[in-house]
Amino acid sequence: MLSSPRPFSPRAFFTQFLALPPGFYMPKPAISVFFPCYNDAGTIGVMVTRALKVLREISDDYEVYVFDDGSADDSREILAELKRVYPDEFWYETHEKPYGYGGQIRAAIRAARKEWFFYTDGDAQYDVSELTLLAEKIADDVDVVNGYKIKRQDPLHRIVIGYVYQYFIKFIFGLQIRDVDCDFRLMRRKIFDVVELESSSGTITFEMVKKIQDAGYRFVEVPVHHFYRQYGTSQFFNFSRVARTLAAIGGWWWRLVVKQEAKKQYAPKRAMQVRETRAAE
Numbered sequence: 001m002l003s004s005p006r007p008f009s010p011r012a013f014f015t016q017f018l019a020l021p022p023g024f025y026m027p028k029p030a031i032s033v034f035f036p037c038y039n040d041a042g043t044i045g046v047m048v049t050r051a052l053k054v055l056r057e058i059s060d061d062y063e064v065y066v067f068d069d070g071s072a073d074d075s076r077e078i079l080a081e082l083k084r085v086y087p088d089e090f091w092y093e094t095h096e097k098p099y100g101y102g103g104q105i106r107a108a109i110r111a112a113r114k115e116w117f118f119y120t121d122g123d124a125q126y127d128v129s130e131l132t133l134l135a136e137k138i139a140d141d142v143d144v145v146n147g148y149k150i151k152r153q154d155p156l157h158r159i160v161i162g163y164v165y166q167y168f169i170k171f172i173f174g175l176q177i178r179d180v181d182c183d184f185r186l187m188r189r190k191i192f193d194v195v196e197l198e199s200s201s202g203t204i205t206f207e208m209v210k211k212i213q214d215a216g217y218r219f220v221e222v223p224v225h226h227f228y229r230q231y232g233t234s235q236f237f238n239f240s241r242v243a244r245t246l247a248a249i250g251g252w253w254w255r256l257v258v259k260q261e262a263k264k265q266y267a268p269k270r271a272m273q274v275r276e277t278r279a280a281e
Contacts, residue, residue: 030061032112035122036104041074043124102204143217147184147224215266
């Protein structure tokens with residue numbers, strides 16, 4: 001004899017739903033995507049359109065924006081056209097007085113309006129569609145998802161200099177991630193309610209990682225592809241910039257390693273931030 005079906009119970013349904021294992025249901029992340037631009041007319045359009053395509057799949061709440069840092073090519077005209085085509089998803093700024101690479105990153109973090117902040121360079125040496133790989137690692141116990149290059153695709157002299165620089169910086173600053181020089185990062189925006197960045201140059205990469213690490217935020221890493229530069233020239237690999245970077249390294253080493261400024265200043269603030277977050281849950 002067949003038993004009659006049990007009547008639907010909303011309370012029982014939601015009780016069972018809420019009892020599902022952690023991670024079974026994960027809301028889509030809100031993401032700000034930023035590209036610094038300096039004479040990247042040949043690549044910035046592709047970067048923006050690819051980012052929008054990816055974000056439509058992985059997020060319901062997102063923005064893409066670019067700061068042009070005084071480009072002399074057609075970058076500004078391309079950005080204006082992108083704004084015309086994608087008025088609700090894309091915006092940009094132009095800087096008559098250059099901010100510098102680090103200055104652009106700092107300004108972009110201040111401007112970010114979403115929970116997560118992602119940035120990579122506008123020269124297309126990384127495939128922005130691999131942002132999906134980073135987004136898959138988002139979890140309650142993750143604050144930074146950092147890419148690392150599977151294989152560096154550059155001229156031989158840049159590969160050699162890059163590896164020497166990378167391992168030197170990792171050693172003297174005690175950095176735990178594999179590739180501090182991989183600017184393919186997804187970070188919680190609230191990190192920068194605690195951590196303050198200062199660099200206006202490319203030294204912002206190790207300053208950022210060291211300060212975030214010393215504050216106690218949690219990293220995970222994801223392998224990403226690196227591609228040959230198809231347009232423009234690198235702004236970092238010239239002797240004057242390398243010399244200025246080496247001079248700056250000494251000052252940051254004294255402040256962050258010897259004096260441990262970041263650990264003393266930011267670790268207590270981060271601990272308070274964690275307590276406030278738990279109390280609000």
